[in-house]
Amino acid sequence: MEEQDLKLDGNSAAGLLRELFTFELTTARGRCENCGAVAEVGAVMVYANAPGSVFRCPQCESVLMRIVSNGGRYWLDARGISWLEIRA
Amino acid sequence: MARAAVLGRLTWQLGEVAELVDETPRVKTILLDAPDWAGHRAGQHVDVRLTAEDGYVAERSYSIASAPEDGRLAITVERLDDGEVSPYLAEELVVGDKLEFRGPIGGYFVWEAREGGPLLLVGGGSGVVPLRAMLRHRAAVGLDTPARLLYSSRSLADVIYHDELDMLDSADPHLEVRYALTREQPEGWSGYSRRVDEEILRETAYPNAEGIAFVCGPTRFVETVADGLVGIGYAPEQVRTERFGPTGG
Numbered sequence: 001m002e003e004q005d006l007k008l009d010g011n012s013a014a015g016l017l018r019e020l021f022t023f024e025l026t027t028a029r030g031r032c033e034n035c036g037a038v039a040e041v042g043a044v045m046v047y048a049n050a051p052g053s054v055f056r057c058p059q060c061e062s063v064l065m066r067i068v069s070n071g072g073r074y075w076l077d078a079r080g081i082s083w084l085e086i087r088a
Numbered sequence: 089m090a091r092a093a094v095l096g097r098l099t100w101q102l103g104e105v106a107e108l109v110d111e112t113p114r115v116k117t118i119l120l121d122a123p124d125w126a127g128h129r130a131g132q133h134v135d136v137r138l139t140a141e142d143g144y145v146a147e148r149s150y151s152i153a154s155a156p157e158d159g160r161l162a163i164t165v166e167r168l169d170d171g172e173v174s175p176y177l178a179e180e181l182v183v184g185d186k187l188e189f190r191g192p193i194g195g196y197f198v199w200e201a202r203e204g205g206p207l208l209l210v211g212g213g214s215g216v217v218p219l220r221a222m223l224r225h226r227a228a229v230g231l232d233t234p235a236r237l238l239y240s241s242r243s244l245a246d247v248i249y250h251d252e253l254d255m256l257d258s259a260d261p262h263l264e265v266r267y268a269l270t271r272e273q274p275e276g277w278s279g280y281s282r283r284v285d286e287e288i289l290r291e292t293a294y295p296n297a298e299g300i301a302f303v304c305g306p307t308r309f310v311e312t313v314a315d316g317l318v319g320i321g322y323a324p325e326q327v328r329t330e331r332f333g334p335t336g337g
Contacts, residue, residue: 007307011330012149014194015135018098024195042196043329088094 006049010042013053016067017041020074023086031082035060041084055080098190100137101125105185106160111248114167115214116178117153119160120187128152130225131198131218131302131330134163134191138173148173151217151304151330152192155224164248166214197302197330201226205233205299208292210284210313212240212305218330219304220249223256223263232262234299238292239265240284240309243272266292284309286316297321300328307331 010026017025026042037059044064045056052068057080064080103120111117133151140146154162167178181187199207199222207226209219216239226235241247247267257265268280268288280288293301301322303313310331317327 006333007331008333009329009331011133011194011197012332014133014196015098015149015190018095018193022094024095026194026196040196042194 006047008046008048010040010044010046010055012048013046013055013067014042016053016069019069020067020076023088025084025086028084028086030064030084032057032060032062032064033080033082034062036082098193100188100190102186102188103161105181105183105187108181108183111164112246114178114246115164115248116167117162117164118177118181118187119154119162120189122161122189125161126192128156128161128192129195129198129200130155130221132192132194133218134161134189135193136163136173136177137188137190138176139188146172149193149332152221153217155221155228157228158224164214164217164220197304197328199225199300199302201229201231201233203300205235206294207233207235207299208294208301208317209235209237210240210289210292210301210303210305210317211237212284212309212313213242213246214248215303215305215309215330215332216248217304219302220253222302223253226263227256227260234262234294236264236292236294237266238268238284238288240268240270240305242270244269244274244277284313284316286319289313289316290320293317293320293322297323297326300326302328302330304330305332307333 014026028041031038047054055065066077068075101124103122106121107119109117133149135149137147150163153164165174165177168174211219253265268284270283273281303310310329314327314329
């Protein structure tokens with residue numbers, strides 16, 4: 001299996017995000033801290049084959065966010081996102 | 089359900105299998121009686137959870153195949169031979185069985201009739217499932233929003249919802265369904281006989297890249313089509329994509 005086959009998108013993480021957020025996050029727009037690209041979370045790349053989910057920028061591929069969950073605990077690292085615009 | 093609303097906690101619920109429909113030799117539609125179901129929008133999915141006797145849990149996402157207006161919630165499952173979940177759903181599940189699931193999930197790959205169109209839907213394999221929900225939604229609402237479906241399959245026998253799509257196509261002057269069969273074509277086949285490429289997209293898409301496009305299928309298919317659409321003039325914001333990988337089983 002090639003790396004390309006493991007690439008999914010933000011839609012696939014919608015259930016995980018709903019465990020953590022009360023707003024629909026796949027329609028939120030976020031800015032990549034590295035390259036400045038803005039995309040809806042549903043449209044970013046997601047790799048779920050790691051021990052957790054890794055969200056990457058569709059433009060520059062740098063890591064936007066990582067979420068690892070285990071036994072009712074979640075670790076969320078969002079250092080690659082400058083901001084999120086959430087439709088409330 | 090308005091997008092603006094604060095969403096309730098996403099909880100697991102139980103549905104009872106009410107009907108099973110063989111779509112192709114590898115694909116089955118599961119219709120559920122789900123008493124706690126709060127409704128959905130076309131394009132959303134559910135997570136299905138199977139728990140083994142030893143406590144092992146496997147979870148998979150499936151696009152909702154039914155329109156919000158349909159009486160029953162439906163998912164369509166393709167059996168992947170090395171899958172953990174799909175062989176059970178597609179082969180062992182019988183009417184009356186209980187199924188644990190949660191949803192509706194997702195908001196990005198969603199079309200509601202009031203968004204308008206024209207609507208270009210491009211599906212590869214079982215990527216047609218959420219697009220079918222959109223077409224059923226469009227038909228149920230009775231809109232004449234122009235819509236085109238371009239559906240890529242290995243062979244005619246692998247085309248999911250074939251009769252229904254042909255029926256919708258012939259009954260509705262504002263809808264056009266085109267097939268691309270990539271591996272095997274019946275004699276006298278008049279549809280496309282190759283993988284979807286920019287030329288096919290140019291022939292199928294609306295002039296001047298009008299409206300919205302939804303693309304769903306395996307990752308490579310989605311990326312080829314999305315790049316192709318941008319190549320013929322669609323703005324990236326007009327193209328909404330949903331990829332599913334080989335681990336979907």
